Amino acid sequence: MDYSFTNVWGQSWAIYKKSWLMLTAGVVIFIAASIPTLIGNIAQNGLLFGQQQNPDQPVWSAISGGLGCFLLIYSIFVLLPLLAGLIWMGLRAARGQTPMIGDILRGYRRFPTVLGTCVLMYILLLIPIICAVGVGAAIAFFGDGLEAMKDGLQKTDFDNYSRVAILAACGWALICVVVMYWIGLRMSFALLVAVDESITARGPLACIEMSWKMTRGRALSLLGLFITVYVMIIATLFACCLPVIGLGYPLALTMYGLAYTMLLNRDGFTDQHNNQFANPTTDAPS
Numbered sequence: 001m002d003y004s005f006t007n008v009w010g011q012s013w014a015i016y017k018k019s020w021l022m023l024t025a026g027v028v029i030f031i032a033a034s035i036p037t038l039i040g041n042i043a044q045n046g047l048l049f050g051q052q053q054n055p056d057q058p059v060w061s062a063i064s065g066g067l068g069c070f071l072l073i074y075s076i077f078v079l080l081p082l083l084a085g086l087i088w089m090g091l092r093a094a095r096g097q098t099p100m101i102g103d104i105l106r107g108y109r110r111f112p113t114v115l116g117t118c119v120l121m122y123i124l125l126l127i128p129i130i131c132a133v134g135v136g137a138a139i140a141f142f143g144d145g146l147e148a149m150k151d152g153l154q155k156t157d158f159d160n161y162s163r164v165a166i167l168a169a170c171g172w173a174l175i176c177v178v179v180m181y182w183i184g185l186r187m188s189f190a191l192l193v194a195v196d197e198s199i200t201a202r203g204p205l206a207c208i209e210m211s212w213k214m215t216r217g218r219a220l221s222l223l224g225l226f227i228t229v230y231v232m233i234i235a236t237l238f239a240c241c242l243p244v245i246g247l248g249y250p251l252a253l254t255m256y257g258l259a260y261t262m263l264l265n266r267d268g269f270t271d272q273h274n275n276q277f278a279n280p281t282t283d284a285p286s
Helices: 005-053 058-094 101-109 111-142 145-155 160-186 190-195 204-214 219-239 241-278
Strands: none
Touching (some): 005 101, 005 219, 005 241, 058 101, 058 111, 058 190, 058 241, 101 111, 101 190, 111 160, 111 190, 111 204, 160 219, 190 204, 190 241, 204 241, 219 241
């Protein structure tokens, strides 16, 4: 079936009912694995507060820095592979297969590709942010926007030239934010490509390239899908924690995997890209 917003929502519930138990178990495992991160963040905030209260005690800063390094390492080597395995479970359910508990370790089998894909995605998402900060600051600086902001907060005496500079900087920042979200939508399936055993594309760049081609012309539809899925998760979260664990997250995984499957199968996309990435050296003359 072709991808569409209504097709994803229409089929996801039937798929969810078949695999909700295993998907819920995967969500529980991931949430349990996230508890050290939650505790670490609370402890780090407490250490930062203690450092503010006792600035003469460098031990607070040292402990906070060490805890921050631990949280980073833990997120990379534990949470990231488990997240990749969790979305793999959702994909298996969307394909009519039975997800297993062991599938949540799928990310470890392709850890270099998963890690490289995530790092490259973050780098690409940082480019618009850097452009927003750098160009926006330059516009404000050369237009005397910084001085106007410093005085205007108290005297509200912006001159016209400063207003133009500040508005231009804000407008540019808004454009960069929109571009960042658009890039994120186009790369939204790269991590799933990295763990998909039916795809011969390998390497972070190949995974992002494939996601980019899959989502061509579908960015707005995917934006609407992801927004409604997010609203559904928030609604089940406010209802109670148990519905979001047994309903919100597993159903979201099913929708994500179903959207990926529909986009992958449109117009013979799978066969076309498997041939493209299977042996990139075959174009060379023998």
